[in-house]
Amino acid sequence: MNNELTDWPLDFSLDSEKQAFDTSCAIRPSRTPDLCPTQSDRSALSKNTQNGTEPPLYYVQVRGQNLVCLDMDGKQRLCLAQISSTLLKDYSYNEIHNRRVALGITCVQCSPGQLETLRESGAMPASSRRCGTITLREAERLVKSFLDEPEHPRLPENFAFDVIHHCGWGCRGQFSPARYNSSRAKCVRCSSCQTFLSPNKFIFHSHVPHHLDAVQVNAYRHPDAANFNAWRRHLFLDHPNPSLSTIYAWEDVKAMFNGGNRKRYSTQTKKQQKSDETIDLRHQAWRDVHRNPNYVAGSVAPEG
Helix, strand or coil: CCCCCCCCCCCCCHHHHHHHEECCCCCCCCCCHHHCCCHHHHHHHHHHCCCCCCCCEEEEEECCEEEEEEEECCEEEEEHHHHHHCCCCCCCHHHHHHHHHHCCCCCEECCHHHHHHHHHHCCCCCCCCCCEEEEHHHHHHHHHHHHCCCCCCCCCCCCCEEEEECCECCEEEEECHHHCCCCCCCCEEECCCCCEECHHHHCCCCCCCCCCCHHHHCCCECCCCCCCCCHHHHCEECCCCCCHHHHHHHHHHHCCCCCCCCCCCCHHHHHHHHHHHHHHHHHHHHHHHHHCCCCCCCCCCCCC
């Protein structure tokens, strides 16, 4: 079975990525003014890069939000802290961190010089001591996993990813996206025994090779976690050089059923809700007393 996605019109091309992240906001004066950086912002960015010691900063738009971007090792990188405080401000630090780890997104720290430049541009607070960055593509995946409803990527009907894990003695299989309709769906078929398993159970599934000696058999590599997100860190495409569209489709499949999109409530909302519940209980108790036939006139109604 040929599992390369070369003949299907998936929306994972570089053109679609450029549409999702409009990087021309800082150079097109025809953009809406409130979505583009101000003149003072542009002056700050140019001032920080006049010495030429650090790569220049510029703006990119992610879902209408201007974010400062810098080039690191030939890749466009965004500040994770700025993404968290703008696009993902309704989610807690732990939610964002856990989702990033589950998606396999690595946070790369910028250099002290780059951090100073980010401080002067206003992208980072003056008191910040470090700044983690993620690539433009990783930012899209992270934001999409929170703000968009999970959906199956457009794939051929009988398509399956060839996958492999290295836990235990390792195992190869075929991951069927069409069968992946819940976090515990049995959508991975073992290539050795043809058994269908859920992704997280598959990484605990392996067969002892007959050619190994006793010492090698005892060298069992156990997965580092046993929750339903663990498989995303252990299951890989079994292909030496997969196409870009296949990689993007695999990333989108892994983003499905990944912890939900629950938004956090502010502390004020929680306090108000608790206060309202207390008042309701007090009024209910007062009404119950009045319905009591042994109620004595002159009782004082509860406050609130």
